[in-house]
Amino acid sequence: MKKILITGGSDGIGLATARLLAADGTQLTLVARNSTKLQAAVRSLPGSGHQFFAADLATPEGVSLIAQLIDEIRFDVFINNAGVGIYGRFVEEPLDQQLAIMRLNMEALTVLAHHYLRQARSGDALVNTASFLAFTNMPGAAVYAATKAYAASFSEALWWEFKPKNVFVLGFNPGATTSSFHTAAGSSKEAFPNYMMQSPEAVAQELARALRRRGSPRAVSGGINRLLVWGLNWLPRRLALNIMGGRSPLPKG
Numbered sequence: 001m002k003k004i005l006i007t008g009g010s011d012g013i014g015l016a017t018a019r020l021l022a023a024d025g026t027q028l029t030l031v032a033r034n035s036t037k038l039q040a041a042v043r044s045l046p047g048s049g050h051q052f053f054a055a056d057l058a059t060p061e062g063v064s065l066i067a068q069l070i071d072e073i074r075f076d077v078f079i080n081n082a083g084v085g086i087y088g089r090f091v092e093e094p095l096d097q098q099l100a101i102m103r104l105n106m107e108a109l110t111v112l113a114h115h116y117l118r119q120a121r122s123g124d125a126l127v128n129t130a131s132f133l134a135f136t137n138m139p140g141a142a143v144y145a146a147t148k149a150y151a152a153s154f155s156e157a158l159w160w161e162f163k164p165k166n167v168f169v170l171g172f173n174p175g176a177t178t179s180s181f182h183t184a185a186g187s188s189k190e191a192f193p194n195y196m197m198q199s200p201e202a203v204a205q206e207l208a209r210a211l212r213r214r215g216s217p218r219a220v221s222g223g224i225n226r227l228l229v230w231g232l233n234w235l236p237r238r239l240a241l242n243i244m245g246g247r248s249p250l251p252k253g
Helices: 012-022 036-044 062-071 095-117 142-165 200-213 223-232 237-246
Strands: 003-007 025-030 051-054 076-080 125-129 168-173 216-219
Touching: 012 200, 036 051, 051 062, 051 200, 062 095, 062 237, 076 095, 095 125, 095 142, 125 142, 125 200, 125 223, 125 237, 142 168, 142 200, 142 216, 168 200, 200 216, 216 223
Parallel strands: 003 025, 003 076, 025 051, 076 125, 125 168, 168 216
Antiparallel strands: none
């Protein structure tokens, strides 16, 4: 039976992906901070043999726990999905919170990818969740967007390095999603136009499709998001940033 590890698996895209993959008979291991939510998440999965580990990946102790898990259990697929953001003007938000975002979205992602890839076999796959903001930026989420640019660039380099070993690496880039992420970040999903939003289930479908195809090192979820990435990259940078700033969750003015 195929084994898949998903961090950030108790809610949102991670949980929707777990449910989708479990329906195919896959055995899931979910990781997140909240053990109560993890228990509920595992109970909601079809099939049997699923498990969970509670760990705060913004801390060295949490990262060490999951790195050890990866060393001890061979997973066919690792979806390196845990991430967090905060909305606000850079100098008005606590620096320690922004550094914690960097530790989770970049350092933990890198450490766990290293542990996974150094023992990965032919046919295995690593998915690093970045964001379509990796290619466009977002005033009002400066640190978050910068960490996702790192995740996207990192993933594409790893795709090339591990291609000869038949180990697939994907940088997956969802856009705004109707999950609890926005509330946790200090805003709400209502701050974004409906045409930009996708459900976690729709995003999970695109992730699973990219994982099956194992073609491009980059997948951007959602037709509107793909169009935005393409269009904004053709515009002068000043104009592109002004457009994204106009869609920022920050109060205008």
